[in-house]
Amino acid sequence: MERFVTSTMLALVASTLIAPAVAWAEAGTIEGTVAHARGNANLVVYIVSAPGQFPPPSAHAQIDQKKMTFIPHVLPIVAGTTVDFTNSDAVTHNVFSPDNEGYNLGAWPKGEKRSYTFKKPGVYTQLCSIHPEMLGFVIVLQNFYQAVTTADGHFTIPNVPAGQYQLKVWGEKLKKPEKERTFPVKVAGAKTSVNLSF
Ligand SMILES: [Cu+2]
Incomplete structure (x- = not known):
């Protein structure tokens, strides 16, 4: 939970000192589903690498x-x-x-x-x-932009800065090539929807 407090505080500081609302406008939520034949729950969806320190x-x-x-x-x-x-x-x-x-x-x-x-x-x-x-x-x-899927495969990754990223999925029942597969995603607005299937 700490990370949400921190990013909220940073956004407030940024919007106060620099350009109102710009920081929020450029961050978005990645949400969607993962479908996998061996189960949709407890899969980690994450951005492989994001700029900055975490x-x-x-x-x-x-x-x-x-x-x-x-x-x-x-x-x-x-x-x-x-x-x-x-x-x-x-x-x-x-x-x-x-x-x-x-x-x-x-x-x-x-x-x-x-x-x-x-x-x-x-x-x-x-x-x-x-x-x-x-x-x-x-x-x-490497970074905070990660989520664990619910029983039906849904996930939500909030507060992602605008940019082009690679998503990966980790799951205990995924085979190695599945864990290494990358899914490109572009965050350019409030909400980016992706549906990942294997
Ligand atoms: Cu024990």
């Missing part, structure tokens, strides 16, 4: 372990973001990832949490050594 929010992102499930199942963040892993179950949970630099946060009981700061872009599988059925994903990206 400092991580000071507020930590959250993943809960509840009813033997990572919630949310898929979490997109920008590099440098710290994620708090909370345990809301009566049993002890662990969190580890074998991906990229790898980490193991140990084991902790209900009501406690451990944190990890994700420094490098990439996909990090989240696992619990105590409960092999548990599975989640942290997707570390």
